Amino acid sequence: MQRFSFEYESFHSMEELSNLDQAIVAAAFEAAEKLAYAPYSKFKVGAAVLLSNGEVVRGGNQENAAFPAGICAERVALSAVSASYPGIIIKSIAIAYNKNKDFNRLDERVLSPCGICRQTIMEYQNRQGKPISLFLNSETGIVYKIKDAQFLLPLTFNGDLL
Ligand code: THU
DSSP states (O other): OOOOOOOOEEESSGGGSOHHHHHHHHHHHHHHHHTOBOTTTOOEEEEEEEETTSOEEEEEOBOOSSGGGOBOHHHHHHHHHHHHSTTOOEEEEEEEEEOOOOGGGOOOSOOOOOHHHHHHHHHHHHHHTSOOEEEEEOSSSOEEEESOGGGGSTTOOOGGGO
């Protein structure tokens, strides 16, 4: 029998992270608040991408009345990176959400990227040949730090096979 498993770090609050990691996580929360356009699902998602030059590029989900035309925050942010910094190394991506529910009912489950976003992140990772770390956030402050996007997509389909 074969088995996949991976290690990740779990923090109760973003204050437990290094200053740099905190900054990228805070940028993702801010992106959810300020950049998401989610009038249909009301599920506001923000992504913040840390680049090797220290810049942070943010994006929010962009929904559409024709639902499948919407695009997730991660891919909005990654496309913005491609447009402004083609070929640059991506160090990490933080994602956060805001359901705009009652403050007392904040959700402690972390947001994990959808399948299309995992595949997209893996394309960037394979292109650059260096791992991209992920910071997955809950609404309450719980953060998972995953050091390699590959862990979230075992047996990734990649271009080598074509
Ligand atoms: N969404 C993201 O932006 N990123 C994710 O990782 C999961 C889902 C968006 C898509 C849609 O606008 C809304 O969240 C509800 O699915």
